[in-house]
Amino acid sequence: MHSNGYKPYYAVIFSSLRLSGDNAGYEETAEQMLRLAEKQPGFLGFESVRDRHGAGISVSYWQDKKSIKNWKNQADHLFAQKKGRTLWYKHYKIRIALVEDEYEYIKNDDLT
């Protein structure tokens, strides 16, 4: 299921519902935060999907809990979190989870 070099890592699952309205500044801040997260120690990756109804799931991946805590408390990120609660999100839930196993499927285009 995974290579012998596999080491457990953490996922931060962020499920959210955006407020309707113009959500001024949201896209710009989201982009800035992603660029900033990528520079943090322990950052491993990021995936994000949002649909046209404003529902979104983003998952960021981190080496350990310490790197998640550092990112949570990073000053610019704290400011963005506050703006998120004030201006952009109707609801969100964050789960911190230890990835114990993973497997992947990639379609072989050569055969289609």
Add this chain to the structure above:
Amino acid sequence: MHSNGYKPYYAVIFSSLRLSGDNAGYEETAEQMLRLAEKQPGFLGFESVRDRHGAGISVSYWQDKKSIKNWKNQADHLFAQKKGRTLWYKHYKIRIALVEDEYEYIKNDDLT
């Protein structure tokens, strides 16, 4: 961050990219699989978002690894997984992760 009754549980993070094309039968099967999953022992919940480019993240929540394994090997689900690889998905990755912590924000509409 959470109530005293908190017990760790598992998340199955399913990140996928759909094949372009008509993807015949996909919506119906996805709906059937969700209804079936809800009836499995240990099922706790499900969230799913897909955007207009075909990228999706779904997360299902389970009491323990045994219930995840049982669901993975359930007969109708095995058949759907095979159809998924043949007909619907260009790529997917599944991660099984132990949820160690969670917190939630809900906007207080009374104040807005």
